[in-house]
Amino acid sequence: MSVLFDAAIFLAIFAVLCAFGLAFSTRSEFGRTFETTLSGIALLLGACSFGFFVCGSLGNFAFPFFVCAIPLFCLAFAIVRRKHIVARLQTFFSRLRDLPRVESLLLLYLAGVFALTFLATLVPPGGGDYDSLVYHLAAPRQYLRAGRIVELRYDHHTYFPFGTEMLFTFGLWLRGPIVAKLFHWLMLPLACGAIVAIARRHLSLRSGLLGAALFASLPVVQSEAPTAYIDLALVAFSLFAFLQFFNWLEDGTDSGLILCGIFCGFCLGSKYLGVLTFGWLGLGVLFFSARQKRFAFKPLLAFCALPILLGGGWYLRNILWTGNPVFPFAYGVFGGRGWTAGMAQRYSIEQAIFGFGHAPLDWLMLPWRLSFSPLGALNGMQPWWPFGRAVSSAQTGLFETPGMALSTILGPALLAFGAPLLFIQSKPRVVNFMLCSFAFFWLFWTLTAHYLRYLLPAFALLCIACGWAIERFLGRSAPLRLATAITFVIWLCITPFLTPYLLFGQVRAALPVILGRQTQDDYLSRNFVGYRAMKWANENTPPTARFAVWGEPRCYHLDRDYFFADSFHNTLIDYEQIKSGDDLVSALRNLRATHVLVNTDPAGTAGVGTAPPQLEQAVASGQVNLIFESRVYKIYALQK
Amino acid sequence: MSPELKDVLAAAFIGFCFVVFLYPAMALILLPSP
Numbered sequence: 111m112s113v114l115f116d117a118a119i120f121l122a123i124f125a126v127l128c129a130f131g132l133a134f135s136t137r138s139e140f141g142r143t144f145e146t147t148l149s150g151i152a153l154l155l156g157a158c159s160f161g162f163f164v165c166g167s168l169g170n171f172a173f174p175f176f177v178c179a180i181p182l183f184c185l186a187f188a189i190v191r192r193k194h195i196v197a198r199l200q201t202f203f204s205r206l207r208d209l210p211r212v213e214s215l216l217l218l219y220l221a222g223v224f225a226l227t228f229l230a231t232l233v234p235p236g237g238g239d240y241d242s243l244v245y246h247l248a249a250p251r252q253y254l255r256a257g258r259i260v261e262l263r264y265d266h267h268t269y270f271p272f273g274t275e276m277l278f279t280f281g282l283w284l285r286g287p288i289v290a291k292l293f294h295w296l297m298l299p300l301a302c303g304a305i306v307a308i309a310r311r312h313l314s315l316r317s318g319l320l321g322a323a324l325f326a327s328l329p330v331v332q333s334e335a336p337t338a339y340i341d342l343a344l345v346a347f348s349l350f351a352f353l354q355f356f357n358w359l360e361d362g363t364d365s366g367l368i369l370c371g372i373f374c375g376f377c378l379g380s381k382y383l384g385v386l387t388f389g390w391l392g393l394g395v396l397f398f399s400a401r402q403k404r405f406a407f408k409p410l411l412a413f414c415a416l417p418i419l420l421g422g423g424w425y426l427r428n429i430l431w432t433g434n435p436v437f438p439f440a441y442g443v444f445g446g447r448g449w450t451a452g453m454a455q456r457y458s459i460e461q462a463i464f465g466f467g468h469a470p471l472d473w474l475m476l477p478w479r480l481s482f483s484p485l486g487a488l489n490g491m492q493p494w495w496p497f498g499r500a501v502s503s504a505q506t507g508l509f510e511t512p513g514m515a516l517s518t519i520l521g522p523a524l525l526a527f528g529a530p531l532l533f534i535q536s537k538p539r540v541v542n543f544m545l546c547s548f549a550f551f552w553l554f555w556t557l558t559a560h561y562l563r564y565l566l567p568a569f570a571l572l573c574i575a576c577g578w579a580i581e582r583f584l585g586r587s588a589p590l591r592l593a594t595a596i597t598f599v600i601w602l603c604i605t606p607f608l609t610p611y612l613l614f615g616q617v618r619a620a621l622p623v624i625l626g627r628q629t630q631d632d633y634l635s636r637n638f639v640g641y642r643a644m645k646w647a648n649e650n651t652p653p654t655a656r657f658a659v660w661g662e663p664r665c666y667h668l669d670r671d672y673f674f675a676d677s678f679h680n681t682l683i684d685y686e687q688i689k690s691g692d693d694l695v696s697a698l699r700n701l702r703a704t705h706v707l708v709n710t711d712p713a714g715t716a717g718v719g720t721a722p723p724q725l726e727q728a729v730a731s732g733q734v735n736l737i738f739e740s741r742v743y744k745i746y747a748l749q750k
Numbered sequence: 751m752s753p754e755l756k757d758v759l760a761a762a763f764i765g766f767c768f769v770v771f772l773y774p775a776m777a778l779i780l781l782p783s784p
Binding site for chain 1: 753754756757758760761762763764765767768770771772
């Protein structure tokens with residue numbers, strides 16, 4: 111019952127967003143209505159996120175105001191334009207009925223993926239939602255405890271741009287983590303809609319639906335959609351920025367450039383990598399403006415100023431807090447309070463272990479390895495040497511952390527359909543620009559951390575180009591037509607089942623909770639090893655308790671004030687000065703800690719870090735007392 | 751190169767990629783549930 115209530119609340123939010131999007135559209139033509147409705151929804155989400163950030167930074171999230179104001183605004187907007195909305199809906203459904211069979215089937219497939227990922231989202235975040243438990247949801251929960259955005263010095267992740275996390279904060283405040291997760295799920299339909307909108311306007315509807323189906327079929331996308339990560343939000347906002355860029359490029363509309371700037375601002379506010387989208391599209395604007403000798407000062411100024419206004423706040427906040435706009439990155443350039451050269455070096459090494467190596471030959475074989483990972487990492491299953499062996503040593507051979515390798519797979523589809531695309535002559539300008547954009551993102555990724563998720567915006571662009579290629583292939587001679595059709599259909603059907611950790615497995619795990627046969631508590635006890643200890647802490651320690659945590663960064667379920675005490679997270683404890691149990695207790699008291707939570711087997715439970723030996727000394731001397739133990743977790747209380 | 755030969759090469763490449771992936775992937779499908 112309870113998770114269905116979460117779903118109902120979110121569907122009501124979705125209805126409000128759709129009403130705004132429909133009322134936002136001004137054109138009578140079906141395609142434009144579709145495009146402007148989606149853009150309206152994305153704009154409203156981005157604007158809300160920005161509003162929450164401004165209010166949260168000023169001292170109060172003011173969620174009750176937003177909850178009243180936004181639906182009222184949308185309702186008023188919708189009432190004023192009710193005839194328009196009814197007409198658009200009628201056109202929409204009549205066009206749906208008239209769709210050719212291929213388009214209808216692709217639409218059906220997309221609806222199926224959206225429905226399955228929606229179902230998989232209807233569970234609370236377990237151990238697999240790793241970063242959600244560390245910071246995507248954990249930091250918003252701390253913000254809600256404080257009533258505003260506060261500096262969380264214990265976790266460097268909390269200095270990242272938190273635009274999407276603002277939506278999560280709202281979801282947590284309104285109902286809980288499931289509604290928060292559904293905001294990220296919504297980015298999948300929005301991203302697919304943006305793919306269709308780009309292709310429909312500049313290529314063809316079929317290309318768009320093929321590209322959207324291809325994107326929605328990628329296992330890494332399907333496994334990410336039900337989590338409270340933020341990568342799909344960056345994908346969606348990037349795609350809308352590209353859509354408006356193409357509209358400006360092809361139709362010469364100034365509004366396209368202004369809207370492109372707004373979406374670039376939302377990209378900047380979603381993730382540091384959003385800088386790439388803004389920078390690349392900025393170069394594109396300059397290049398095509400110069401080529402077409404078309405310089406309109408005001409739209410260009412808006413394109414430059416709006417991203418800084420809408421997304422720059424996160425970077426300004428970092429400058430004020432740490433002195434480094436991209437904390438903790440670029441430490442050698444900007445430095446950063448609360449970070450050291452040693453920590454920066456360790457962080458770089460952590461990022462560099464992903465992938466197969468950074469030698470030139472490794473880079474050359476990256477497309478192949480990326481497409482077939484993690485098969486190469488599983489002993490006895492590596493099918494095609496020498497591509498699986500890193501040229502340089504000490505690499506993991508994975509594009510994800512080992513624990514999540516089987517749920518983040520790219521697969522061969524983009525390589526299979528993308529490589530032949532390069533040999534097609536006289537491609538449309540939009541396709542060429544998308545391939546160039548992909549090459550730009552790819553080059554940056556190749557030279558930095560080989561983390562699969564970081565490429566998602568680039569994959570989305572490549573999917574549009576591949577959708578166009580697949581449509582071309584389906585119109586060629588029998589061998590190519592058959593090979594394309596058969597492999598594409600098999601790929602679409604098989605991806606949810608590729609590993610037990612992918613979509614089908616996630617839905618199967620969620621069904622008992624959705625059907626009410628399993629409580630959320632029971633689900634969490636089975637899916638997150640630290641849940642019982644944290645639940646006990648929530649029920650048996652005073653609300654004012656403050657925990658020092660070792661060995662476990664996934665602290666979302668710990669509904670208390672806490673800080674990470676491991677040395678590599680922050681500089682809160684100067685371990686050079688900790689020689690005895692007394693020193694440690696003194697340091698903990700200085701940090702106002704009242705309790706300690708320790709994961710004693712981080713290696714076996716996907717935790718990170720370990721408690722210092724001085725903790726045992728403090729326990730032996732009676733200054734710290736063990737008060738609870740569950741599985742590998744121990745909770746101590748500091749003697750008053 | 752004739753267009754027909756190009757099509758055959760493209761078809762072979764597409765088929766090759768999927769067969770190479772799906773052959774060992776079947777072993778993953780058969781892994782025990784988490």
